[in-house]
Amino acid sequence: MTEGSAPENTITFLGTGGARFMIISQELASGGLWFNLGGTEFIIDPGPGSIVRVTNLKLNPERLSAIIVSHRHLDHAADVNIMAEAMTRGGFRRTGTLFAPRDAIETEPVILDYLKKRLERIEILEAGKSYTLGTVTITTPVRHIHGVENYGLVFKTDKITIAYITDTRYFDDLPKCYGGDLLLMNVVFLEPKTTAQSVDSNMPIDHLSVPDAERLIKEIKPKIAILTHFGVGMWRANPSIIATRLTEKTGVRVIAAQDGMVFQLSELHQA
Numbered sequence: 001m002t003e004g005s006a007p008e009n010t011i012t013f014l015g016t017g018g019a020r021f022m023i024i025s026q027e028l029a030s031g032g033l034w035f036n037l038g039g040t041e042f043i044i045d046p047g048p049g050s051i052v053r054v055t056n057l058k059l060n061p062e063r064l065s066a067i068i069v070s071h072r073h074l075d076h077a078a079d080v081n082i083m084a085e086a087m088t089r090g091g092f093r094r095t096g097t098l099f100a101p102r103d104a105i106e107t108e109p110v111i112l113d114y115l116k117k118r119l120e121r122i123e124i125l126e127a128g129k130s131y132t133l134g135t136v137t138i139t140t141p142v143r144h145i146h147g148v149e150n151y152g153l154v155f156k157t158d159k160i161t162i163a164y165i166t167d168t169r170y171f172d173d174l175p176k177c178y179g180g181d182l183l184l185m186n187v188v189f190l191e192p193k194t195t196a197q198s199v200d201s202n203m204p205i206d207h208l209s210v211p212d213a214e215r216l217i218k219e220i221k222p223k224i225a226i227l228t229h230f231g232v233g234m235w236r237a238n239p240s241i242i243a244t245r246l247t248e249k250t251g252v253r254v255i256a257a258q259d260g261m262v263f264q265l266s267e268l269h270q271a
């Protein structure tokens with residue numbers, strides 16, 4: 001293992017908290033996911049505290065080939081700038097790619113102009129497209145229902161397919177868009193919610209709940225499913241107990257992610 005790299009073929013959960021109240025309190029950390037797929041390393045959704053989590057775990061952002069932002073909400077994008085600064089060693093090397101939806105680059109940029117110039121390239125995420133990053137093919141099958149422009153991601157190597165369903169309201173096309181050996185899901189809610197009490201009526205409540213997760217696992221039938229991005233209610237209900245229940249109901253091994261958890265992709269071969 002190269003110094004500052006995550007072990008090869010792992011996913012590190014920098015944080016497993018999701019949505020406003022978890023992020024404000026940091027009861028669970030935020031910061032996104034760090035992938036190492038066959039030596040290609042990238043970070044997804046660097047929310048608040050990402051740089052702190054990364055450095056505490058002795059990961060070196062200079063190892064990153066890319067920063068991927070699924071959508072421009074704070075819990076997914078707050079640390080994009082500092083991660084870009086760190087990936088480019090404070091601008092001393094022009095390197096790395098930022099993947100983000102158009103509205104996160106143009107309408108309400110998640111990245112400052114001077115940092116943008118330090119990146120090697122910016123790729124605009126769009127529905128139904130494929131992108132190449134080292135030995136990994138990334139596809140964005142469909143736009144999610146989540147207020148702002150938002151895409152889930154499918155990562156494919158010659159050995160493995162990993163589907164990551166980021167924030168979204170459940171919709172009928174979801175299962176057929178996200179087939180794979182491993183299914184990662186942002187499950188914010190315990191129960192489906194339809195109304196939000198908020199001063200900002202645009203505040204999205206379009207999130208997956210536990211019954212949605214059950215339906216997705218049953219239809220997609222991955223080898224393993226991992227739940228993350230927990231809201232307060234979900235956290236209080238104990239995600240590991242929920243994961244065990246889902247395993248019993250679906251026949252698929254379901255894991256509740258924990259802050260700092262390093263998932264070995266080799267576990268998929270034993271599943």
Ligand SMILES: [Zn+2]
Nearest residue numbers: 071073146167
């Ligand atoms: Zn969101």
